[in-house]
Amino acid sequence: MSSLSNSSKAVARAVAGDTASAATTPQGWATLLGGRNAISSLVLAGGVALHAINVFLTTTMLPSIVRDIGGLSYYAWNTTLFVIASIIGATCSARLLQLLRPRGAYVTAAVLFALGALVCGLAQAMPVMLAGRTVQGLGGGLLISLSYAMIRLLFPQPLWPRAMALVSGMWGIGTLVGPALGGVFAELDAWRSAFHVLIPLALTFAAIAAVVLPRDVDARHPSPLPLLQMALLAAAVLAVSAGSISTRPTWNVAGLAAAAALSLLIVRNERRSPRRLLPRNAFRRNAPLGLVYAVMSLLAMTVTSDDVFVPLFLQVLHGQSPLIAGYLSALMAGGWTVGSVTSSNFAGRKVRRIIVAAPCVSLVGSLVLLWLMPAASADTAHLVILAGGLFSLGLGVGMAWPHLLTWVLTFAPPDEQDRASASITTVQLYATAVGAAAAGLVANTAGLVDPGGAVGTARAALALFAVFSVAPVLCLAIALRLARLLAVAAR
Template structure:
């Protein structure tokens, strides 16, 4: 690259590739929730539907640290292509699913792909743009989520309304192929190859621990009593594996989650914030469409569009967050986001017993803005605090926390909803029952929002900026 114009053009093409890659998971974030009632009618087992979200997020979360470690050793591009391939494979299997277990397996494969796409896309942006430029680039990334927030629920609602929910997975095929082509054509890396040791023991132990803990939470009080031997065994094994994971990471040469990083205040605080954002996100995206469809009789399209205001508010906040954190600082901007989320989630919980499409849409818009102001500054802050060779790991840790939060949020809040539904007779098509269950979920989101605010306040007031953007990625 010999000129500023050429450099801008090269980075522009890479940015486009990242935007299309992110579009895959952005659309997936809202398109499925609108079709849940239709899927349950065809495949049955409403009590299993939280697994469609939890298993996807779990598969995504536990692979993020592995992908992130590899990204700092073999580069970002190969992992992005692997992620897109897995995501498309899972989409094909989901489109052909003939039972709920098969659909859950397909969602697992999709999650394995998403675990590479999300952190790698964000890491590449951190590689090729400076701190000041990222404030502008956030607007471009925000446009992906803004478009997806409308396209996703609309497509999901249309497919569900016309009895073809499988179409929500088939739409991924052309988008994924386009993303892969753009990456192969435009993104070229120059990195120093070095030997690496993958912490397979840590990854396997973490996967086992989180699977067992989510199984215990989702099935406890439903498939077995909370105080039954089965419940105690599953939860106990999960907790034991989690403890074992910590010891493995402390001794691993190249741990999937470098626990030493968490000693840095900027890393630990933003990781906790990401965990809270993921949990809150899971509760809203998984339950709001079904809450409105059953509670108000809204069509899948209308329910989806009400949720879309949330995913419009987020990118709008992301687009302006850069200006705020450059002027006020990362901590202040993230704290503003936390305050907005607390207020919005509390209002949503109070309004839960009186479902209204308009009120839900308005509140979701403001909650989305709060998430945007909280999540973007925290991610940029932690990326800007390290050099290239650690950027993949810290970005992956942040994305891992968010994905893990979504998995835990779907599991815990889903368990709360299932328990209330069971206590009220088990009829998931009864408006009273679904309103009561959803209101409890919204109250849980309000509690989680307090944790998000506390994490934002725990961020350091000043962040030491390290590294120069563009060290490793060039384009032809």
């Protein structure tokens, strides 16, 4: 704790609530959603909504897709490759914005997204589906990052908080619309049409962007891309995914070992290279920023590892339709939203307590799923308790999330705010990709593919929730350390 510098202590006091930092905005929602601003808001929010809807739509339809074209052993790769490509897109967004300017960058992102949807809709085998998901992820990652980056270009500063809230709120739209669309198309045995519907939507936003977005941007050059770290990051996730395909423990362990070694290389290069993914000092011992990243990663993995397979478990073990299974799994996202909204007004000691309580709430949800998900049942009471567990899992993450994101920006050096902003997406997506890949490894090893069927799926559910219940426990230990560090700094 003594390693905190005076400036870090001042930052910690501010975060802990000992100094006021509230900002007032004279312009409200009417200004943001009126006139020309309304069209610009539609473009930025619409791009994120497309990405979010696609995430939940595909998760809901994936069991039906696998039944049609096969590739069950590659089930988790649909999420893994999608997220890896999203990370690459998010990291490259600043460079693309400088190269193609706002209009060209946004149109390129939307066209890539539409192209990926087209490939997915035409896929006759899982390798083609994975290729389409990769292209979709690249376009989606660009759409998200460009939407946040262009808020500064399109709106006056007093409107930035409202615009950020609008764009972030599109994930709630995705939670509501995605499972419904995915469930309907899956039940009609028309999952290909669901991907095709996304194409004209993406191209419409591209056409609007080509008209309303500014032609140019300031000449400020972004930091050089950390290409080595990006390659190592992708290789680490792919190593876990490659190991997850086999049911042989030797290959599983080899994949995990390779991923661990590659992750250590990422940390090594982040410490030494001027081209970094994260702000400097993120890996310094007792640095609050590093602890914040650790809590973020573990919470994201807690949700993602479960979210990937929940629709499949609900359909196979509990006899639910794709539509109902999609909405039940979306309860995690609903809990995340409720937790974020309800905790965002807290400050000071309450925030430190929330950071400690959050993993406990998620752990309760994980234990409920560990108890009930492997037991095949369509009983109403059984499903109600399961729904509560799913909601609790997301609620814990949402309780901590807005404060963790604020701390990333607060603890980062003032001259690295752009890198700090981008790191939020990078860390979240990396944890999501690793969680999805590791979930696939655990599920396949436990019997999802061999023996398969209801027996294998039940074994996979038991193993998955048992293993990933460790994540909130580790998160609690780190959250306690972070809370103590901030409490000392706030004195």
